[in-house]
Amino acid sequence: MYITKSTQKYIVFSEDSLVDVLKKINENKSRIAFVVSEHAVLMGSISDGDVRRWLTNNTEIDLNVPAHSIMNTACKRVVLGEEKSTYNSLFHSGVDCLPVVDEAGHLVQLAFQKSEGFYIGSREISEKSPSFIIAEIGNNHQGDIKLAKQLVDHAVASGVDCAKFQMRNVKQLYKNEGNSNDASVDLGAQYTMDLLEKFQLSNEALYEVFDYCKEKNVLPLCTPWDHDSLAALEAYGMPAYKVASADFTNYELLEAIAKTGKPFLCSTGMSSESEIKSTVAFLDRLGADYVLLHCNSTYPTPYKDVNLKYLSRLKKITGKLVGYSGHERGICVPIASIALGACVIEKHLTVDQGLEGTDHKVSLLPDEFAEMVRQIRNVEEGLGSDELPREITQGELMNRENLAKSLVANTPIKQGAIITRSMVAIKSPGQGIQPNRIDELVGKVANRDIDAGGFFYDSDINGVVQKRADYKFDRPFGVPVRYHDYRKIVTDSNLDFVEFHLSYKDLEVNLSDFFDGQEPLGFAVHSPELFAGDHILDLCADDEEYRQHSIRELERVIGITRELKNIFPKTDRPVIVVNAGGWDNKGFIDPALKPAMYKKIADAFNCMDLSGVQIAVQTMPPYPWHFGGQSYHNLFVCAEEIRAFCEENPEIKICLDVSHSMMSCNYYGWDLMKFVEIIAPYNVHMHIVDAKGVDGEGIEIGKGDVDFTALSKLLAEKNPGVQFIPEVWQGHKNGGEGFWLALDFLESVTL
Structure with a gap:
């Protein structure tokens, strides 16, 4: 289930016309629109089925009828805060999109059955939202609350969504109550317990750091390593949780976290695929909201062991939102994970990679973290959509005009002549119609005189757009011109003025080459933006x-x-x-x-x-x-x-x-x-x-x-009375x- 607060594409007002409703349904591609009052109170819904029924039941069709006359007032809805089972019961009745209302009936959210997503605080976590970036501070504060706050400052400056910490009750967590002097403990565990003894912050100190995060407008999160820590974080009011890889198969702790009703993020390091599937099945039975983070729990992880493509498989075999928690060196892997569908990124942050503790070795310095965030956002922007057809961008259109080819006349053509293939050549620049339209052009009757070398335009295929001499405006109006096309454009029009769009080459010309006396129009000038030498x-x-x-x-x-x-x-x-x-x-x-x-x-x-x-x-x-x-x-x-x-x-x-x-x-x-x-x-x-x-x-x-x-x-x-021109791009053609x-x-x- 996916819940979003972005409702604008799905709502119409009660007095909006059926045309407006159809536009909304076409825009949102969900086959439904919700009708609200001017105060955003949900009044009903209109599906494409409702529209068809209305059309078949009316002999006279008026597409301007108001939405309230067509809507279904008995549409299913959910009150904010209801259990997930309520949503599921309504979805099972064939509804794919549910309106969520507050106690006063205002439409505040929409829930979708066929997608996944939820909110952590005010931040949406879904495939449609920007990735949720976590600065994992963990115990990199070395037990120093001042350093902890300094790391929060660096996280904020980097532009992250979240600063994350860890909380442990060591005596409950370890069977020997965390005694690092216990000679019977293996070397690795002894090393870890020694670090925890030295660098743990007290719960009260962590609360102070969480409050500091809120002051700095970054979301605090924490990993509870045991039930006591979870209870302490619940008492504080933590909005969501992170589950460490070490607890991915700890069903007791997972169940306790799920029963808080809060969303959480699960690292899958140190787990086999069969264990991942088992945990996912267990969490789904609990109705939990969570994201699976692909992770390799070695510090640092060799690049050959990252296996980043497993993100795609993880999503395929579980059907869940996925993310990446990285312990490798550098920033390239988490950036690349965005292209594979990661909607959450977690990476460690430190001020000194040489400090004591395993996490520092795999942590990013503040400047590196900030660069990672910038590049992640760039990649997100660059990914675009695989659901929409390719369109030519504005920059490409400009370059197509300059670099591509188009159809031109290779001989003078008189108005009334039939355009033959032999009259047409393909030349640069691309300011006329594209070469692939030559068959549409050949055989047409020329509707104007065309000079040799002149471009063919869409109007040579579909008809001429007529200039008029009787435009009526209550303010001075004009059009953009260049010196060379001024005379042709102003002839037979009633323009009040022209706006000369100058190029830097125009600054060198002799005006007498274009004008031999005074002109009756007004004028304005558009300064060049680009001057000689790419200035x-x-x-x-x-x-x-x-x-x-x-x-x-x-x-x-x-x-x-x-x-x-x-x-x-x-x-x-x-x-x-x-x-x-x-x-x-x-x-x-x-x-x-x-x-x-x-x-x-x-x-x-x-x-x-x-x-x-x-x-x-x-x-x-x-x-x-x-x-x-x-x-x-x-x-x-x-x-x-x-x-x-x-x-x-x-x-x-x-x-x-x-x-x-x-x-x-x-x-x-x-x-x-x-x-x-x-x-x-x-x-x-x-x-x-x-x-x-x-x-x-x-x-x-x-x-x-x-x-x-x-x-x-x-x-x-x-x-x-303020003058204007229509500055349509390539409008002069x-x-x-x-x-x-x-x-x-x-x-x-x-x-």
Whole structure:
């Protein structure tokens, strides 16, 4: 059984339409949605069977009927805290997903029969959640409570989920009451008892360390080695337990732990497969929630004995969640275990591998532990899903445009001509339709004149997207252009302005090669992000020479903008959209460094002559794409930080990039409407565009996560008259067809 608090994909409100219900059912792939009131009280359920019955019983079909008129009000439910047997009895009646409600009837959890998982504290343990990483401190504190707390600090700094200790009543545990001076005891046992005599912390000291863990917001766990220790930990209120390999066949202790009702983790070191199966059968009869940790109990374990692939077999033969508890040297094995399905990782932590005791030899130093955690999280992110079809990522799309091939005309083609195979060549770059679609193209009637070397586009197969000259918006609107396509894109349109997206090569051209007089439109400029020599603009770079280079390049852009004012006199103070800096190729920075970086950017603008232009720093996403590769962005991502910067630097304004900000909101769990409301007073220019997830940038408007109807209403209230462009990625292709589609959509939602 798997219990989760993530209910959002499964709930609809009572007034939501049947269309909304069907979308939820399609999204969650569980064939059911639960209907709740506005206060999250469970009202009923709607399965795909309920929908079919409703359809067959109604002669007039209205998909806008409210959910409450279709729902099953007698849906089975479980009250939070009920015994596991209650869940199982309801599952046996054919139900696969059960709503779990609190005493007031609020839907708080969902329980699934076909999956495994549970919670330790507020942390979900399942195949769907990030791995639960344990810093095993054990007795590496050497009996020193100060060192124990220091190790907790290192564990917290590493980003672990849990700091774990061990508790023993030595007199109960050993038949000779733990007397290390007993001459009859074997050498190994005598050594272990000697270490325990010297390095055990008292129960009271351990309680103090557990409390310290809570102060530091890391979960404390402990291994009870005997019944007295279990009773002491229960009295403290330990939320879960770890069972050492040595007790994996100790059914009395296992039963006592299971009867606490708490989940636990079991290491399987020193056990045969038949013993593993027997223990699993025993625990399942008790209805326990547990994870099996593959483990080799040698210190250190030779790599040849790790047998990491056994994780897959362990999961197969038991059907249980699995994890890895490692005693080998280094960090590569626990990282690799993630790819084999480990949902729990346990590794020892020390401050000195030369200290007395066997565990120190197999322990990681703090920096090593932190690196292991970072790499585990990277691998988790990289694993993706084996349940979804492969999709082309945003970075791949960019590189496909630059590196792949596409279909081009190898001869001039007149409108009305039938396109033959001999007219088509396959050439780089990949900015037209892909070569595998050649059979769809051949035989079509050309719906436009195509120059030799011109790309074929989807519209050459499926029809032209028409540009209009009567778009209606209550604010100035424009589209992005380059110098070379300006004339073609603005012809036969009623655009108010254009936004020149400059490349660093554009800084070298002669404007008279493209313009022979004054133009009737307004204009804005988007500064290059990349300059010659792979220089990405960064006004807060640590390297002062690099920073000064960025300042000089932006000053060149300001100069070009002033030249363009002579050609486009309608705009008195043109906006220059700038990605001001704050990116990092390695990861997100310490937030404590941000104020100094914002100050560097402010200082950079203060040293420039900004007369006659308006700098608009673009809102940024967490993961910007830098020409086909992903980076990390730290500044102008958070609305509160943007407001603070603009309050301190009133001459600098903001360009709201909706796609960037939507991705930031998705990543950090913010609300886009609240984000926009916070930065609205400083917003002078907008890139209106959609986004998907945390890095799906610039997708077709209306196909992503942005609620454009709500956004339009908010912008009408908070930013009336602020100009915008639809910055659809590759929207300029085929005469700007992506822009015209976007403008049609935005007009329909009354932007």
